[in-house]
Amino acid sequence: MALEHAILVSLLEQPASGYELARRFDRSIGRFWTATHQQIYRVLKRMESDGWVTAEEVGQDGRPDKRSWSATPAGQAALADWLRAPVQPEAVRHELAVKIRGAAFADRAGRAELIAEVERYRADHEAVLASYLAGERRDFPAPDPGDARAALQHVVLRGGIAYERMVLAWLDDVLATLRDLAR
Amino acid sequence: MALEHAILVSLLEQPASGYELARRFDRSIGRFWTATHQQIYRVLKRMESDGWVTAEEVGQDGRPDKRSWSATPAGQAALADWLRAPVQPEAVRHELAVKIRGAAFADRAGRAELIAEVERYRADHEAVLASYLAGERRDFPAPDPGDARAALQHVVLRGGIAYERMVLAWLDDVLATLRDLAR
DNA sequence: CTTGCCTATGCAACTCGTTGCATAGCAGGA
DNA sequence: TCCTGCTATGCAACGAGTTGCATAGGCAAG
Numbered sequence: 001m002a003l004e005h006a007i008l009v010s011l012l013e014q015p016a017s018g019y020e021l022a023r024r025f026d027r028s029i030g031r032f033w034t035a036t037h038q039q040i041y042r043v044l045k046r047m048e049s050d051g052w053v054t055a056e057e058v059g060q061d062g063r064p065d066k067r068s069w070s071a072t073p074a075g076q077a078a079l080a081d082w083l084r085a086p087v088q089p090e091a092v093r094h095e096l097a098v099k100i101r102g103a104a105f106a107d108r109a110g111r112a113e114l115i116a117e118v119e120r121y122r123a124d125h126e127a128v129l130a131s132y133l134a135g136e137r138r139d140f141p142a143p144d145p146g147d148a149r150a151a152l153q154h155v156v157l158r159g160g161i162a163y164e165r166m167v168l169a170w171l172d173d174v175l176a177t178l179r180d181l182a183r
Numbered sequence: 184m185a186l187e188h189a190i191l192v193s194l195l196e197q198p199a200s201g202y203e204l205a206r207r208f209d210r211s212i213g214r215f216w217t218a219t220h221q222q223i224y225r226v227l228k229r230m231e232s233d234g235w236v237t238a239e240e241v242g243q244d245g246r247p248d249k250r251s252w253s254a255t256p257a258g259q260a261a262l263a264d265w266l267r268a269p270v271q272p273e274a275v276r277h278e279l280a281v282k283i284r285g286a287a288f289a290d291r292a293g294r295a296e297l298i299a300e301v302e303r304y305r306a307d308h309e310a311v312l313a314s315y316l317a318g319e320r321r322d323f324p325a326p327d328p329g330d331a332r333a334a335l336q337h338v339v340l341r342g343g344i345a346y347e348r349m350v351l352a353w354l355d356d357v358l359a360t361l362r363d364l365a366r
Numbered sequence: 367c368t369t370g371c372c373t374a375t376g377c378a379a380c381t382c383g384t385t386g387c388a389t390a391g392c393a394g395g396a
Numbered sequence: 397t398c399c400t401g402c403t404a405t406g407c408a409a410c411g412a413g414t415t416g417c418a419t420a421g422g423c424a425a426g
Binding site (some may be wrong): 001003038039 | 381382384
C-alpha cells in the first residue's frame with residue numbers, strides 16, 4: 001500500500017502532527033489520495049516502529065499538546081525505493097458511470113431524478129475547479145525554474161485542473177444525453 | 184457499497200455466470216468499477232439471499248456447468264432506489280501523483296527511473312485509448328436515437344475516451360516537467 | 367502424454383479502510 | 397451556564413477487498 005508513502009511525501013514537504021496530516025488529506029493531498037485520521041494514526045505508529053518517522057512532543061498553550069512527526073533518513077530511503085517500483089494499475093470506482101448505465105433500467109421519474117443529481121454533482125466539480133484555479137494563482141503566480149518541489153507540485157495541480165475540466169465537459173455531454181432521452 | 188448495483192446493471196444488460204461477470208469486470212465494466220471473481224461470487228450469494236438475483240443451472244458440453252444469474256424485479260427495484268440516492272464522493276487514489284510530488288526528494292538517478300516509468304505508464308494509457316476507440320467504432324458506428332441503452336453506454340464510453348485523452352496530455356506535461364528538472 | 371491454459375466455482379486468511387465512540391481542554395456564542 | 401465546535405489522540409468492531417489456494421474437466425501444443 002501507498003498510504004505510508006503519501007505520508008512520507010507530506011512529512012518531507014513539511015513535518016506535521018497526525019491531526020495536521022489528516023487535515024492535509026482532507027484538503028490538498030486528499031484530492032489524489034484520501035485517508036481518515038484513524039488510518040493516519042495507525043499507519044504512523046507502524047511507520048514509527050519501522051523507523052521511517054520520528055515524533056517530537058510539542059507543547060502548545062491554549063491547545064492540547066501534539067506530536068510532530070518527521071521522516072527519518074530510513075523513511076526517505078523507503079520512499080526512494082517505492083518511487084523506483086512500477087506504478088500499480090489504479091482501482092477505479094466510478095459510481096456515476098454505473099448509475100448512468102443503470103438509467104437504462106429506470107423509468108421517466110427515476111431518470112429525471114438522476115438528471116438533478118448529475119447537476120448537483122456538476123456544481124461540486126465546478127467548485128473544486130474554482131478552488132484549484134484559486135490555489136494555482138495563489139501558490140504559483142510566477143514559475144521559478146530553480147524550484148523543483150514547486151514545479152512538481154504545480155504539475156500535479158495542473159493534472160487536477162485538467163481532470164476537473166474534462167469531468168465538467170463530460171457531465172455536459174451526459175446531461176445532454178439524458179435530456180435527449182427525456183424528450 | 185455499490186458492487187451489488189454494478190452487478191445488477193450488468194445482469195440487466197445481459198444475464199451471466201459469476202465467471203462471465205468477472206471477465207466483464209476485467210474488461211468493459213472494470214474500466215470504471217473493478218472487482219475480482221472472489222468478491223463477485225460472495226456478493227452474488229448475498230444478493231441471492233436478499234432476493235435480488237436468481238440462478239439457473241445451465242449444463243454445457245465440453246465445459247463445466249455454470250449458474251446463469253439474472254436480476255429479479257426486487258433487484259431492479261433496489262437498483263432504482265440506489266439511482267435516486269446521492270452520488271458518493273469518489274475515494275481517489277492516484278499513486279502517480281504521489282510519486283511525482285515524491286520526486287522532489289529523489290536524486291538524479293531516481294528521477295530518471297521515474298521518467299522511464301511514466302513513459303511505460305503512458306504507453307499503457309495509449310493502448311487503453313486505442314481499445315476504447317476501436318470499441319466505439321465497433322459498437323456505435325451510427326447513433327440510433329431510439330436506443331436508450333446504447334446511448335447511455337456510449338456516453339459512458341465517451342467519458343472513458345475523454346479521460347484517457349486528458350491523461351495522455353497531462354503525462355506529456357509531466358514528462359516535460361521532469362525532463363526540464365533533469366537538465 | 368504431459369504440461370500448461372481455459373472454463374467454472376469456491377474456502378480461508380489476511381489486510382485495508384470505515385464507523386462509532388471516548389477523552390480532554392479551551393474558545394465563543396446563546 | 398450550557399452547548400457547540402475545534403484541536404488532538406486513540407480504541408474497538410466491522411465490512412470491504414485481496415491473495416493464496418483447491419477442485420475439476422476439457423482442449424491444444426509440444
